[in-house]
Amino acid sequence: MQLPVVVGVDGSDGSLRALDWAAAEAARSGLPLRVVHASLWERYEGRRPTFDTERPTEQILAEQLVAAAQERAQRLGPEMRVATSVQPEDPVAALVRESHEAALVVLGSRGRGRIAGMLLGSVSLALAARSHCPVVVVQARAPSTPPESGRVVVGIGSATGPSAAVAFALDQAASRHGELIAVRAWRSPAHEVVSHPLLSGTPASAHHQQAEEHLEEVLAALDRSGSSDVTIHRSVVQGPAHQELIEAAAGAELLVVGARRTGGWRGFHLGPVNHAMLHYAPCPVAVVPDSYLSSRS
Template sequence: MRLPVVVGVDGSDGSLRALDWAAAEAARTRLPLRVVHASLWEHYEGLRPTVDAGVPGEQLLAEHLVASARDRVRDLRPEVSVVADVQPEDPVAALVRESHEASLVVLGSRGRGRIAGMLLGSVGLALAGRSHCPVVVIPARQPGTPASPGRVVVGISDAAGPSPATVFALAQAASRQGELTAVRAWRRPAHELLSHPPLGGSSFSTHRRQAEEHLGEVLKALETLEARRKRDTQEVQDGSGTVVIHRSVAQGPAHEVLLEAAETAELLVVGARRSSGWHGLQLGTVNHAVLHHSPCPVAVVPDTYQG
C-alpha cells in the first residue's frame, strides 16, 4: 500500500517551505501527496471575508488556501499525484489521525498567528510527540552552510540493534542516492569527572572504545537488514541504491554532537520513545534541542514505527 506524504499547511511562509519539501519527497519516492489544512474556524484572527454564498468566510479562506497549495505542487512537481483537504478541527488532532495512514507527516517549524514568533510552534511539538509515523519539521531559517547533496545524519542511542530511526535514515539516504552518517555521542559518568583524576586518560579510552564497539554492532546489524531487504525486494544488484555509511563517535552532549554533525546535512533523524501514558511519545531534551536549533530538516521517528 502506497501511503501518502502528508503536509500540513496554514498559509505561513514556513508551511510553504514544508509544502515544497514534501512535494520533493513525494516526487523522489514516487508517493502521492496529501495537503491538509486543519483549523477551528474561530482561530482565524481577523481574516473574515464577507461572502453571500451561505458558506462561512473562514471556510472559503481555508479552501482557497489548500487549492493554492495544490496548484503550487502541480506547477512545481507535475509528476506528483496531489489531493487537498480542509478539516475543521484542531490541527494536532487532525494530523495525528492522518499519521495512521501516512508514510510521513511534514510541517514547518513556525506557524501563523499567536505561534508565529516561536522557533518551533506548539503544533510541531505536539505532533512530533504523538504521531504514529515519522514527522519531518522544516526549519524556518535557511542553513548557514550549504547542505551536501544526499547526506543524512542519524543519532544512535544506547539501545541494542538498529532502531526504527536508524532504518528510516538508511532508507532516506538510499532514496537520495546519498550517504548516511551514524553519530554515537558518549559522555563520561559524572562521578568519574569528580574523582580519580589520574585515571582520566584510561577512563576516556575505555568509554570511547565502548561507544565505538556499540556503533559497530548496530551498523553491522543494519547492513544485514538492508541486505535482506534488497534480496526480498529483488533489487537489481548493479550498485544503485547502495549507501555509503560513515561512522562518527564524539564525546559531548548528544544534542550538541548531532547539531554539529547536521551542519551540512539534508536531513537529521532522531528517535522518540513510545510512552504508556496518554501523551504518546516522550520527547526528551535531545529531541527538543534538535527540533528547535537544527540547521536542516529534522525527522522524529517513533520507536514503534514499522516502516
C-alpha cells in the same frame, strides 16, 4: 496501497517551505502528496444552522489556501498525485489521525498567530510527540550552509538492538543515493574508574570503545545481509549529544532522531536532545517513533 506524504499548511512562510520540501520528497519517492489544512474556525465564527447555505469565511479562505498549495506543489511535480483536505478540527488532532495512514507527515517549525515568533510552534512539537509515523519539521528559514546532496545524519542513542530512527535514515540515504553519517556521542562522569573487565586504559578510552562497539551492533542489526549500498560514516565523539548532532547536521539534507513510546495518551517521549534538534538544528529534522521499525518489516 501507497501511503502519501502528508503536509500541514496554514499559509505561513514556514508552511510554504514545508510544502516545497514535502512536494520534493513525494516526487523523488514516487509517492502521492496530501495537503491538509485544519482549523477550528467554528470556535471563532460560531456554529451555523443546518439550513444556512452560507459557508464560514474561514472555510472559504482555507479552501483557497489548499487550492493554492496544490497548484504550487503541482508546479514542482507535474506528474505527482496531489490531494487536499480542509478539516474543521484542531490541527494536532487532525494530523495525528492523518499519521495513521501516511508515509510521513511534514510541517513547518513555525506557524501563524501568537506562536509565529517562537522558535518552534506548538503544533510541530505536539505532533512530533504523538505521530504514528515519522514527522519532518522544516525550519522557517533557509539554512546558512547549503546542504550536500544526499547527506543524511542520524543520532544513535544508548538503546540496544535495531533502531527505528536508523532504519528510516538508511532508507532516506538510499533513496537519495547519498551517504549516512551515524553519530554516537558519549560522556564519562568525572573521577570515574574503569570497571569493565575487558577494557583497559583511562575511563575516557573505555567509554569511547564501548560507544564504538554499540554503534557497530546497531548498524549490524539493521542490515544483517550487508545488502545496503549506502556509504555509512561512523562518528564516535565525546560531548553532549545535542551539540554534536547540531554540528554534524551542518550541510545535511536531513537530520534523524528517534522517539520512544511512553504508553497511553502521552504518545512518544521527546527528550532534551529531541527538543534541542527541533529548536536549533540547521536542517530539516525527522522524528521517528520506535514503532516505525515494526511497520517497515
